[in-house]
Amino acid sequence: MTVSNCHSMKRVQRLMSAITRDEVAHLARLSRLALADEELDHFAAQLDQIIGAVARVAEVAADDIPPSSHALPLTNVYRPDEVRPCLTPAEALAAAPAVEDARFRVPRILGEEA
């Protein structure tokens, strides 16, 4: 299960080829989105454009440019293990679409077992 940056790059290049309806359907399933058949084609074209735009990075990634994931040359930024004030339950739940017994009430999740 080793995925290096190099590997990711190849993946990006592979994705430069047209994204398929099946791939959109798969992503929709992972995102729990119900897409109609005609939407699959619609989004395939859009995703293709996005992936294509991002993949242009690979064009300038020459061998002498090391892969990087962070813009800042920093490591080891930590905070001490100290407790800080929390939100009240009322504040925490204020934006919840639905609340039950001080919990966030969410639709059931299909096709998965908790």
Add this chain to the structure above:
Amino acid sequence: MPYDEALERFEPVLGLETHVELGTASKMFCGCPTTFGAPPNTQVCPVCLALPGALPTTNATAIESTIRIGLALNCSIAQWCRFARKNYFYPDMPKNYQISQYDEPLCFDGHLDVEVNGEVVRIEIERVHLEEDTGKSTHVGGATGRIHGADYSAVDYNRAGIPLVEIVTKPVPGTGGLAPEVARAYVTELREVMRALGVSDVRMEEGSLRCDVNVSLMPRGSSEWGTRTETKNVNSLRSVERAVRGEIERQAAVLAGGGKIVQETRHFHEDTGTTTSGRSKEEAQDYRYFPEPDLVPIAPDVAWVARLKAALPELPRLRRGRLQREWGVSDLDMTAMRNADAVDLVEATVAAGAPPADARKWWMGELARRANELVVPLAELPITPGQIARVCALVGEGALNDKLARQVLEGVLNGEGSPDEVVAARGLRIVDDEGELSAIIDRVLADNAAAADKVRGGKIAAVGALVGGVMKASRGKADAARARTLILERLGVSE
């Protein structure tokens, strides 16, 4: 398929993924407290609720604890690694991703030696990485509380963001019929290592130690590993053992019937000891892992790691070996103490001055019985190692015999005070006044003339009845050995 038959035909290969919630004061990436059992959504903030604009900050103690765990498990420590985003759409994480580690774990390539039936089995450790725990969903409306048939779920995010260490073994082949015992021994040893390090309270019943059990079978004579399943919901040491056994039997039946094992998550059922199918596992690429952009890389200083290594406590297996030698107890007795969670208590009692044999006798006898009756762990009895040591001292100096000592322990357990207070309040001191003991002996000899004659006639075994009479007359407070000597003297008999 019966277990023995399954093993004749197949060789099991084990794998264990253990999650340990660290006992830090605050969460992994925010300052919320981590107290177990708090009312729902009282330990949450903009960071662990993923409110817009909130950014994570890494808990220094969690990094240190994870490195110490890695060192205790003989791992190499990464000189540079990153957190990764694991993307998935499920309401137990409000961010729609979990901050975890992927191909750059903080610790890797270690091992843990465990003991099964006196044999040492080395379990190779693949990786130890750090991530955040998820929230807790309660499924409402379904018949069984599981999600199938549930109408909706209610989520409490108190647990979301608690530092969680995942410890993954390499595949463990070659354990044969002992696979269930090896799995249990591994989790037991791991739990003791965590306790020794003081990094987690490792309570399986509260979920601060959770175990996923992977099992696959390969036909005997084959070298190609089979498809594995991952069993979740294994919440006790006994369940670890049962889950492995049950899964070996189930997979053997499927394979023997010409079927195929599906790579999937399965759920263990405590009541039946069997597993049922859960979801098919998502492929690693479905999680679309990428380096976490909100957190900078971790690059542990080599000298600091060396200091942490030098400061590790004595590890449990070495400590058990040392204590066993110091106490002079058998493997069997040591195992019994370990299974009863009595090793620490006996050690503390010995440290408080008690002879090892006496400390073990009380904890594994009277006190284990009492804990059993009350259905509480031994350590939660309302009595301290210091108090046991005091009772041992009173027995040692002849102030108490075992019978009186038991009454003293009972008094302490009933909340009547310290051993000395119980002795005073109940009047439990042994009869050490020779005049008083003599008077009792006179009475007993007079009342038991026939037995006394037998002893005089050379039948020394008959003295037992007379000693018993003295103990009864003194209501247990006489020193039986002293009484025996005095009776024999009085009857003019020598041994």
